[in-house]
Amino acid sequence: MQEIWGNIVLYFENNMDAYFNMLQQHISISFRVLVISIIIGFPVGVLCVVFKKRQKMVIRMFQILRIIPSLAVLVLSIRFLGIGTGPAVVALSFLAIPPILMNVVAGLEGAPPFMLEAAKGMGMTPLQVWLRVRLPLALPLVLAGIKTAMVEIVASATIAALIGAGGLGQIIFQGLSVRRTELLLIGGVSVAIISILSVLILDLIDRFFQRYKRYKLH
Amino acid sequence: MMENAAVAIEYRNVSKCFKGAGYNAVDDVSLSINEGEFITILGSSGSGKTTLLRMTNRLLDPDAGNIILFGENICDANPVQVRRRIGYAIQQVGLFPHMTVAQNIAVVPKLLKWDKERIDNRVRELTELAGLKPDEFLHRYPAQLSGGQQQRIGLARALAVDPKIMLLDEPFGAIDAINRLNLQDELKRIHGGLKKTFLFVTHDINEALKLGTRVAVMNEGRVCQFDTPENIAKNPADGFVESLIHSCRQQEKFWEGLV
Ligand SMILES: Nc1ncnc2c1ncn2[C@@H]1O[C@H](COP(=O)(O)OP(=O)(O)OP(=O)(O)O)[C@@H](O)[C@H]1O
Ligand SMILES: [Mg+2]
Numbered sequence: 001m002q003e004i005w006g007n008i009v010l011y012f013e014n015n016m017d018a019y020f021n022m023l024q025q026h027i028s029i030s031f032r033v034l035v036i037s038i039i040i041g042f043p044v045g046v047l048c049v050v051f052k053k054r055q056k057m058v059i060r061m062f063q064i065l066r067i068i069p070s071l072a073v074l075v076l077s078i079r080f081l082g083i084g085t086g087p088a089v090v091a092l093s094f095l096a097i098p099p100i101l102m103n104v105v106a107g108l109e110g111a112p113p114f115m116l117e118a119a120k121g122m123g124m125t126p127l128q129v130w131l132r133v134r135l136p137l138a139l140p141l142v143l144a145g146i147k148t149a150m151v152e153i154v155a156s157a158t159i160a161a162l163i164g165a166g167g168l169g170q171i172i173f174q175g176l177s178v179r180r181t182e183l184l185l186i187g188g189v190s191v192a193i194i195s196i197l198s199v200l201i202l203d204l205i206d207r208f209f210q211r212y213k214r215y216k217l218h
Numbered sequence: 219m220m221e222n223a224a225v226a227i228e229y230r231n232v233s234k235c236f237k238g239a240g241y242n243a244v245d246d247v248s249l250s251i252n253e254g255e256f257i258t259i260l261g262s263s264g265s266g267k268t269t270l271l272r273m274t275n276r277l278l279d280p281d282a283g284n285i286i287l288f289g290e291n292i293c294d295a296n297p298v299q300v301r302r303r304i305g306y307a308i309q310q311v312g313l314f315p316h317m318t319v320a321q322n323i324a325v326v327p328k329l330l331k332w333d334k335e336r337i338d339n340r341v342r343e344l345t346e347l348a349g350l351k352p353d354e355f356l357h358r359y360p361a362q363l364s365g366g367q368q369q370r371i372g373l374a375r376a377l378a379v380d381p382k383i384m385l386l387d388e389p390f391g392a393i394d395a396i397n398r399l400n401l402q403d404e405l406k407r408i409h410g411g412l413k414k415t416f417l418f419v420t421h422d423i424n425e426a427l428k429l430g431t432r433v434a435v436m437n438e439g440r441v442c443q444f445d446t447p448e449n450i451a452k453n454p455a456d457g458f459v460e461s462l463i464h465s466c467r468q469q470e471k472f473w474e475g476l477v
Contacts, residue, residue, distance in 0.1 A: 112310075112312075114308060114309075114310040114312050115310075115312050115314065117272075117277060117308060117312070118306075118308050118310075118312030118314075119312075119314075120277060120301070121272075121275055121277055121301055121306040121308060122301065122302075122306065122325055122326050122329070122375075123298055123299075123301035123302030123326060123329055124298075124325075124329065125298050128329070132314075132325075133314060136314075136316045137314075137315070137316060139316075
């Protein structure tokens with residue numbers, strides 16, 4: 001145990017710069033993937049609700065993508081996209097879009113019909129009903145979807161090291177190949193911390209947008 | 219009554235049949251309602267009351283017949299414009315959970331781009347009118363109100379821009395007897411007798427006869443009688459109206475037995 005601790009300290013003494021470099025890569029890949037998957041998942045979700053007929057097809061397509069393990073997606077993407085950060089970001093986005101897309105759809109469809117009717121009956125235009133009622137009511141589920149995606153992204157970004165995208169996965173895979181426990185620990189714990197921190201940040205945003213949810217009927 | 223008043227709402231042979239239904243939810247209804255009237259619509263569950271209101275502000279379009287508001291056929295009008303001129307308190311209340319009481323009441327004034335000060339004053343005024351203290355309630359969310367309080371805010375929201383026509387779908391359903399009496403009086407006062415036209419749906423025959431200048435009794439999509447409360451009580455038009463009056467009398471007897 002003490003030996004591992006000593007090795008960890010030693011690692012940081014010698015590799016501080018490399019470590020922070022990988023940490024930064026990991027965060028930057030995760031962040032880019034999150035932004036891309038929101039930019040794609042959100043509007044596609046909205047479109048699915050607007051054009052109901054195609055909705056089932058699109059959702060099924062993304063669900064199938066989800067069943068494929070992330071490792072397989074990454075390995076497959078080498079085939080089509082090559083290696084490096086770019087392909088990793090694209091491949092990870094495919095994994096992160098479904099939870100966002102599906103929660104956007106569930107949130108938008110979950111608005112009670114009578115509430116939409118109240119909005120319409122008050123003289124809101126269709127666009128106003130969307131912006132003032134439908135989207136705000138969907139927000140809690142949308143944020144929940146983003147949270148799920150975030151956790152998945154941070155974890156899967158580890159494997160992205162396999163296709164040359166860098167990040168904390170490098171430490172872990174190095175640790176596996178040379179059987180150094182302290183490297184596994186450093187990599188694993190760092191990924192866990194990023195994951196926890198990002199969920200905390202999203203929780204704060206969540207709480208800000210859902211002040212009204214804190215109140216229960218007494 | 220008001221002999222020369224303008225006709226505010228006219229239903230001409232209006233029918234509505236929902237897709238897949240084997241009967242008309244609203245069946246050949248013709249009514250002419252003058253400006254300034256307080257019409258109560260009385261009828262059992264499923265008799266088409268809500269459907270009739272929803273057609274009045276174009277949330278639904280009739281399958282047959284016409285609806286004319288102040289001389290204008292609403293089929294030709296822009297639905298959004300029609301709705302902004304009509305206050306509508308829906309049966310399920312439908313306060314927006316993500317908005318405070320103040321924001322809920324301010325929805326239509328904001329749509330009409332009132333300035334902030336005017337909105338703030340109006341919101342306070344309406345909250346008081348609904349019998350709730352502004353300082354205590356304005357910043358609450360609907361989840362922090364009781365069912366009856368929500369209903370009162372729903373009513374205040376519908377009244378916000380003082381529309382000439384109000385559609386009220388059982389606005390007092392969840393309110394206790396004492397508050398209900400107060401609110402009935404308050405609503406009569408708001409109606410004010412002359413310029414505003416109210417359509418008020420209720421299950422409660424006492425409420426219907428007390429509030430209405432005229433009462434429309436509905437059964438299975440049809441209006442079986444449309445007359446003043448006195449005439450309805452004295453000369454029920456058919457068996458259904460008679461049975462309504464009878465049920466009311468039965469209750470009176472029950473009271474006499476108790477006292
Ligand atoms: N969206 C709809 N689709 C199909 N049928 C409907 C729909 N809305 C109402 N109906 C039917 O139309 C009839 C009239 O309904 P409506 O809601 O107008 O009744 P109501 O008089 O308001 O009843 P309540 O007092 O219970 O509110 C009912 O038989 C109902 O089942
Ligand atoms: Mg109804």
